[in-house]
Amino acid sequence: MISCADFMAEIGNYLEGEAAAEVRLQLEEHLAHCVICQVVVDSSRKTIRIVTESGSFDLPDPVLKPIASEIMSKIRKEQA
Amino acid sequence: MGYLPETALEPSCAALALLRENYGFVPGLFRAQGSLPHLVEAEAVLADAILFRDTAVSRIEKECLVLAEAAARGNTYCAALQWQTLLLLGVPVERLTHLISGADPAASAATFDHFLAVAWTSFACTLAMGLGVGPDFAPPQLPSANNVAAAARGICTSKNTEPVDGAAFAFLREQLGFVPNLFRAQAVRPDVVEAEAGIIASLLLPEDALTRRQKELVMLMACAWDRNEYGVALWSDTLRRAGMPLESCDQIVAGHATAPAASADEPLLELAAKLAAGGLEFGEADIRRLRDHPYTDRQILEAIAATALAKFLNTLQIGLGVAPDFVPRPVTWPSPQNNANLPAELPRPTDVSIPIDPDLETVNAVRSGNVDAFEQLIERHSRRVYRTLIGILGDPEDARDAMQDSFLKAFQHLDHFQGRAKFSTWLISIATNTGLQQLRERKPFESLDASPAETEETFRPREIRAWTEDPEQLYSQAERRQLIESSVMKLPTIYRVAVVLRDLEHLSTEDAAAALGLAVPTLKSRLLRGRLMLREDLAPHFTRRASEVAP
Numbered sequence: 106m107i108s109c110a111d112f113m114a115e116i117g118n119y120l121e122g123e124a125a126a127e128v129r130l131q132l133e134e135h136l137a138h139c140v141i142c143q144v145v146v147d148s149s150r151k152t153i154r155i156v157t158e159s160g161s162f163d164l165p166d167p168v169l170k171p172i173a174s175e176i177m178s179k180i181r182k183e184q185a
Numbered sequence: 186m187g188y189l190p191e192t193a194l195e196p197s198c199a200a201l202a203l204l205r206e207n208y209g210f211v212p213g214l215f216r217a218q219g220s221l222p223h224l225v226e227a228e229a230v231l232a233d234a235i236l237f238r239d240t241a242v243s244r245i246e247k248e249c250l251v252l253a254e255a256a257a258r259g260n261t262y263c264a265a266l267q268w269q270t271l272l273l274l275g276v277p278v279e280r281l282t283h284l285i286s287g288a289d290p291a292a293s294a295a296t297f298d299h300f301l302a303v304a305w306t307s308f309a310c311t312l313a314m315g316l317g318v319g320p321d322f323a324p325p326q327l328p329s330a331n332n333v334a335a336a337a338r339g340i341c342t343s344k345n346t347e348p349v350d351g352a353a354f355a356f357l358r359e360q361l362g363f364v365p366n367l368f369r370a371q372a373v374r375p376d377v378v379e380a381e382a383g384i385i386a387s388l389l390l391p392e393d394a395l396t397r398r399q400k401e402l403v404m405l406m407a408c409a410w411d412r413n414e415y416g417v418a419l420w421s422d423t424l425r426r427a428g429m430p431l432e433s434c435d436q437i438v439a440g441h442a443t444a445p446a447a448s449a450d451e452p453l454l455e456l457a458a459k460l461a462a463g464g465l466e467f468g469e470a471d472i473r474r475l476r477d478h479p480y481t482d483r484q485i486l487e488a489i490a491a492t493a494l495a496k497f498l499n500t501l502q503i504g505l506g507v508a509p510d511f512v513p514r515p516v517t518w519p520s521p522q523n524n525a526n527l528p529a530e531l532p533r534p535t536d537v538s539i540p541i542d543p544d545l546e547t548v549n550a551v552r553s554g555n556v557d558a559f560e561q562l563i564e565r566h567s568r569r570v571y572r573t574l575i576g577i578l579g580d581p582e583d584a585r586d587a588m589q590d591s592f593l594k595a596f597q598h599l600d601h602f603q604g605r606a607k608f609s610t611w612l613i614s615i616a617t618n619t620g621l622q623q624l625r626e627r628k629p630f631e632s633l634d635a636s637p638a639e640t641e642e643t644f645r646p647r648e649i650r651a652w653t654e655d656p657e658q659l660y661s662q663a664e665r666r667q668l669i670e671s672s673v674m675k676l677p678t679i680y681r682v683a684v685v686l687r688d689l690e691h692l693s694t695e696d697a698a699a700a701l702g703l704a705v706p707t708l709k710s711r712l713l714r715g716r717l718m719l720r721e722d723l724a725p726h727f728t729r730r731a732s733e734v735a736p
Contacts, residue, residue, distance in 0.1 A: 113644050117713035141649050145720075148652040151727065152720040155656055157688045159669045162572045172585060173563045176592045183597075184556055 107135050112142050120149055187318035188472040189482045192219035200229035205706070207237045209273060210699040212266055213318040214309065220483045221394075223387040224490055231380040235301045240374075242298040245274050246291055249284055250299055253292035254306040256285040256327050258463070262313035263306065265324035272618065273702035286328060300504030301377060308497035314467050315460050315489035321699075323611035326601045351375055353382040360385065362426055365419055366507045367498060381498075388490055394483040398427055399450055400491045402437065406454040407461035407495035409438040415502045416495060418511045452478045453488050460492045544608035552599055563592055566609055569690060570616045576685025577620030578627075579674060587623055591616040613690075617700040624678070644717050648724035656727040672722040680715030687712050 112135050118124040119132050136142055194201055194216070204211045218225050236247050248271055255263035268281055283289045349364050349372050357364050357378075371378050389400050401424050408416030421434035437454070452475050460467050475485050501507075544565065550558040570591055574584040595602075595615050602611050653659060660668065673681060673689075686697040687708075698708035 110645075113646070116644075116717075117709060120713070120716075121709075141646070144649050144651050145646045148648070148724060148727070149716060149720050151652050151656050152723060153688065153716055155665060155723075155727075156669055156673075156684070156716075156719060157691075159666050159689075160662075161666050161670045161673060161689055162575050162685075163568055164571050169564075169567050172588065173560060173567060176563055176589050177557075177560050179589070179593060180556060180559060180596050183593075 107131050109135075109139060109142055112136070112139070113145075116146070116149070120146070120153070187213070187217045187316040188469045189217060189220075189316060189486055191216050194219045194222055194225060198222050198226060200226045203229045203233055203237075205698075205704050207233070208266070208270055208699075209702055209704060210321070210695045213321050214262065214266070214313055214316070217316045217318045218312075218486060218490070221387075221486055221490070223391075224384070227380070227383040227387040230383055231377075232305065234374070234377045234380040235305045240298050242294075242296065242302075245271070245276060246294075247298060247302040248274065249276065249280070249289065249291045250294070250302045251306045251309075252281065253284045253287060253289060254303050255310055256325075257287060257292075258306070258310050259327055260310040260313055261324040261327065262318055262320050263309050264327055265320035265322045268325045269322040269614075269699070281325070285325060295504075297371075297373070297505070300501060301374075303504060304497045304500040307500040308493045311460060311463075311493035311496045312489060314463075315456075315492065316486075317469060317472070322614065323602050351379075353379040356382045356386065360389070361419075361423055363510070365510050367415070367419075367502050367505070370505045370507050371501075384494060388487065388494060394481065395453075395487045395491075398424070398429075399453060400487060401427070402450055403453060403457040403488050403491040404495040405434060405437060406457040407492040408499060410458040410461040411463075411496060411499050413495075413499040413502065415507060415509055416499050418509055420495075422511060453480065453484075456485075456488055457492045457495075460489065461496060542607045548599065548602065548608055551596075559592075559596055562595075562608070562612075566612055567592075569609065569613060572685060572689050573613055573616045574620045576673075576682050576689065577617065577624055577678075579678060579681060583623065583627070584620075587619050588616070590623075591619045594619065610696075613692075614700055617686075621701070644714065646717070646721070648721050648728075650724065650728040650730065652724070652727045653729050659727060668723060668726055669719075672719050675722060676715055676718055680711050680718060683708055683711040684715040684719065688716070 112132060115124055115128060115132055119129065124132060136146065194211070200215065200222075201211055204215055215225050215228065218228075236251065237244060248267060252264060252267035252271060255267055264285070271281055272278070280289065284292065349369050353375065354364050354368065354372075357368055368378055368381070371381075389397055395403075401420055405417065405420040405424065408420060417434075417438055421431055421438075424434055425431050456471055456475060459471060472485060475488075476482075480488075544562060547558050547561050551562070567588060570588050571584055574587045574591070575581060578584050578587060591612070595612055598615075602608060657665070673684060676684065682701060683697065686692045686700060687694065690697075692700065694705060694708060694712070697712075698705045701708065703711075
């Protein structure tokens with residue numbers, strides 16, 4: 106039976122679905138009994154989901170437009 | 186995609202780790218050979234012995250030489266790979282441009298290490314040409330081949346008295362009947378001889394695709410069209426040992442169409458001739474002809490690799506000035522006239538399949554003088570560029586400045602963009618380089634390089650309260666975004682960059698690692714650590730308890 110520390114050492118591969126079959130079995134066996142690791146896996150998956158879908162650091166048009174204009178004016182100046 | 190379909194290499198293939206470690210990803214050139222994993226292993230070992238390690242010459246200088254040689258040969262694939270590799274190794278663009286123009290002193294150095302690097306270039310360029318692999322990165326603008334004389338290099342006649350013992354020499358003696366001077370001349374570098382023997386073993390010996398005799402015929406033919414007397418004599422002798430009269434070998438060398446001994450393998454030899462001659466354009470139609478014969482893709486791959494190996498050994502023989510093992514055969518060099526199937530005129534364009542790039546039309550408009558069209562490219566891509574830069578720099582103001590720089594650089598270097606990779610990919614790599622450069626300038630003590638300590642300790646979770654079923658329901662989109670942005674900004678740079686490129690920019694793990702010049706395992710472990718840190722930081726807002734008090 107593997108420990109929580111063993112589980113944490115493999116959690117990256119587990120979350121990415123890249124753990125080898127036999128390792129995966131051991132991890133799932135641990136998971137079936139360990140509430141803490143269940144919470145970590147569940148909340149990690151949710152973290153990845155909300156971050157991936159957040160659209161963070163999307164610049165709104167009113168901020169982008171002037172920057173685009175500035176780049177273009179520098180380019181035109183350079184051309185001239 | 187190249188001419189042959191890719192076969193995924195087993196994750197256990199040791200070559201993958203070696204290639205990722207040194208290129209940051211697995212280049213298409215090797216992925217295209219996935220149906221012969223042992224060959225890929227042997228090639229990675231050879232590259233490691235010749236290029237990846239500092240020997241009497243540093244890795245960077247050797248890689249620089251490969252860039253100069255690949256450019257002189259007009260090989261877009263290898264030039265693009267070398268360009269990116271050297272950028273990641275920290276060589277400034279000015280030097281790379283200099284190397285490509287053939288003006289860098291590295292391009293004419295002549296020591297054993299340099300000849301090995303040149304021979305590797307010959308090998309890789311032949312493979313890239315034969316397999317038709319598309320560049321992994323936007324290739325640099327190469328000067329037209331006519332303007333660049335291949336580097337003039339003296340001959341390195343290193344006399345050596347090293348003993349020729351050890352397993353590799355024993356193997357060569359057993360397989361070739363003696364130890365050719367070409368390998369004796371390299372006795373100072375037993376690791377290289379061993380890697381060469383490894384390639385010969387994994388390419389020539391297996392008989393499950395082409396037979397050994399077929400592959401030796403291919404090597405003979407390649408030497409004939411590469412005008413290499415040494416190689417012709419060597420492979421003629423090897424075929425003689427296997428029972429082929431030397432006169433038949435001479436006939437094949439002079440023009441295989443007339444040689445009865447080779448008539449069954451004519452299409453195979455034609456491929457070797459055309460590929461080895463180099464100047465004749467080689468394309469997908471040549472592969473199709475072999476498929477129609479029919480040869481299998483693995484057999485075609487073996488023929489291409491055998492031609493590349495012949496070119497490698499020939500280049501080395503010339504560079505090292507190795508004396509013949511035999512009295513040379515009376516060679517009549519082949520010419521296109523001897524062979525009705527080879528075009529007498531060159532060249533015709535290669536059939537390179539170009540992925541459809543939605544930006545290409547706009548890019549071309551800018552290049553043909555419509556400067557205003559560049560604004561469309563800014564509008565389409567500024568969000569991605571900004572996200573990349575905030576991930577690297579961690580400061581909105583800096584990211585906006587760097588975004589301007591990135592677009593200006595892209596505009597100034599638009600001529601270097603050849604449309605072989607997508608414009609957006611090319612642009613993101615410029616932004617990444619700009620960001621990393623500014624980071625180095627502003628925070629000289631903060632390194633993105635992998636440190637041994639970083640992955641040692643296992644992560645211990647502190648937040649162990651369960652999260653609500655549906656965290657998206659707790660806050661509005663804008664609130665969630667704000668929470669996430671502030672958590673991401675708190676991450677240490679090395680983790681933030683990984684999370685931004687992978688989870689916000691949605692790059693593949695391999696692309697993100699390549700953009701940062703990191704090995705894939707390093708990128709993966711940083712991504713995991715970054716995600717787990719975000720989890721800790723976000724947890725108080727998303728636990729079940731939080732759901733009870735949330736608005």
